[in-house]
Amino acid sequence: MSSRAEIVIIGGGVIGCSIAYDLARQGVPSQIIERDAIAARASGKAWAIWSYPPMYLLTEGLPPDDIYSMPEGSVRPWLELFWLGYHQLPDTALDLKETGGINIGYGELSDIMVAFSEDEEKDGRKSLALLESEGYYEGSWLEADEIRAIFPDVNPQARGGLKFPNFQVEPYQYTLGLAQAAEKRGASIRQGEVVGFRHKGSRVTSVILATGTEVETDVVVLAMGPWGGQGTSWLGKEIPIMVNREQCLKVEVPQPLPPCILADEAVAIIPKVDGSVILGNISETDLQPGFDSSLTEEAKVRILDGAINLLPTLEEARLVEHRGDLEGWPPPPNRIQPVLGRLPEWDNAYIAARLGTLGMMISLGVGQLMADLIVRGGHLPNRVKTMMETLSPARL
Numbered sequence: 001m002s003s004r005a006e007i008v009i010i011g012g013g014v015i016g017c018s019i020a021y022d023l024a025r026q027g028v029p030s031q032i033i034e035r036d037a038i039a040a041r042a043s044g045k046a047w048a049i050w051s052y053p054p055m056y057l058l059t060e061g062l063p064p065d066d067i068y069s070m071p072e073g074s075v076r077p078w079l080e081l082f083w084l085g086y087h088q089l090p091d092t093a094l095d096l097k098e099t100g101g102i103n104i105g106y107g108e109l110s111d112i113m114v115a116f117s118e119d120e121e122k123d124g125r126k127s128l129a130l131l132e133s134e135g136y137y138e139g140s141w142l143e144a145d146e147i148r149a150i151f152p153d154v155n156p157q158a159r160g161g162l163k164f165p166n167f168q169v170e171p172y173q174y175t176l177g178l179a180q181a182a183e184k185r186g187a188s189i190r191q192g193e194v195v196g197f198r199h200k201g202s203r204v205t206s207v208i209l210a211t212g213t214e215v216e217t218d219v220v221v222l223a224m225g226p227w228g229g230q231g232t233s234w235l236g237k238e239i240p241i242m243v244n245r246e247q248c249l250k251v252e253v254p255q256p257l258p259p260c261i262l263a264d265e266a267v268a269i270i271p272k273v274d275g276s277v278i279l280g281n282i283s284e285t286d287l288q289p290g291f292d293s294s295l296t297e298e299a300k301v302r303i304l305d306g307a308i309n310l311l312p313t314l315e316e317a318r319l320v321e322h323r324g325d326l327e328g329w330p331p332p333p334n335r336i337q338p339v340l341g342r343l344p345e346w347d348n349a350y351i352a353a354r355l356g357t358l359g360m361m362i363s364l365g366v367g368q369l370m371a372d373l374i375v376r377g378g379h380l381p382n383r384v385k386t387m388m389e390t391l392s393p394a395r396l
């Protein structure tokens with residue numbers, strides 16, 4: 001049994017859906033093949049905050065074993081990719097409501113990174129000065145009493161904090177909205193597990209599903225999240241992808257929190273637009289040798305303790321959900337560099353993977369660039385070309 005789709009996208013997470021969305025906006029139909037359901041994995045469980053992009057300039061010069069370190073020369077191209085999507089989010093939220101029929105819980109809020117020690121304060125102020133020297137003035141330093149004016153119950157040892165603007169969405173609705181808007185404009189969604197490919201020379205001709213069905217295609221895009229390495233191994237050369245397990249808690253609080261993320265080096269407290277609050281881990285990594293996505297009591301206790309330390313009134317919070325899933329990361333030392341582009345050995349096979357812990361916030365930029373690359377081939381504007389060269393799998 002076989003069918004045909006001009007472009008097959010494997011994976012119905014935020015990345016696959018974002019690529020389908022941008023292709024559809026250009027009038028190019030695609031088919032998303034998802035083995036579970038749209039946004040069933042990390043893309044439906046994220047905190048889904050969109051940090052102020054230039055913050056990541058601060059990753060330049062971090063020691064190689066730091067969670068946010070990136071290889072020299074790659075921060076700025078990556079920042080451009082980030083900006084591209086960041087600026088599109090407000091309009092996209094409207095389009096997903098009108099075309100996709102979904103309210104994605106878009107919200108604007110601030111993010112305060114609290115400093116407790118003299119060193120943390122020094123680092124925070126230095127970071128702000130660095131951003132200002134680059135021409136970004138949207139951040140500011142808050143003194144302890146200014147933080148207390150927003151969060152009267154913040155840990156009394158807070159010395160001050162760095163404040164930036166931020167966006168947020170609801171991850172499940174956002175991903176589903178992208179899929180549904182793509183569908184309305186001609187994309188299709190199919191349930192099935194891809195287990196291999198057929199090819200003629202250097203062209204993939206069809207994808208093979210676990211049921212034995214084949215889908216003939218002109219272009220295939222691997223957007224399989226942490227499982228992307230499996231996909232590339234079927235094509236002859238496995239791209240190394242590390243698997244990190246990320247967990248968070250959703251709680252209900254007796255009094256609504258102000259529209260402001262409160263974070264320190266251990267945890268983030270994120271008020272969502274529906275009044276609930278997400279408590280997330282910041283600094284701990286949980287790399288997995290396999291694909292174990294089970295939730296752990298240890299993570300739950302650690303996140304709760306950290307959040308209560310930062311904002312003691314959270315003692316009264318009621319746990320509503322403990323959730324989490326696997327993220328695909330680049331191997332160290334570059335933990336936040338995605339790989340995007342055409343697989344060099346193949347004429348018509350593309351990958352968008354290793355999105356790490358920031359895949360949600362760069363999803364619109366990734367969708368747009370991947371769609372442009374697929375539709376326009378090599379003819380990308382110069383600025384974008386440089387960026388895509390930096391992130392291309394050909395560099396691996």
Ligand SMILES: Cc1cc2nc3c(=O)[nH]c(=O)nc-3n(C[C@H](O)[C@H](O)[C@H](O)COP(=O)(O)OP(=O)(O)OC[C@H]3O[C@@H](n4cnc5c(N)ncnc54)[C@H](O)[C@@H]3O)c2cc1C
Nearest residue numbers: 011013014015035043046047048049194225358359360361
């Ligand atoms: C708790 C948590 C908090 C997070 N917070 C944020 C945040 O605030 N901001 C941010 O930017 N990012 C955040 N992230 C990271 C973000 O969620 C991920 O980077 C992003 O969702 C990755 O999207 P994806 O589409 O690549 O992968 P996934 O969501 O994993 O989707 C991949 C899909 O491919 C499917 N698939 C795999 N193999 C096959 C196959 N053989 N056949 C068919 N289908 C297949 C899977 O079923 C899955 O649905 C967070 C993640 C977690 C877990």
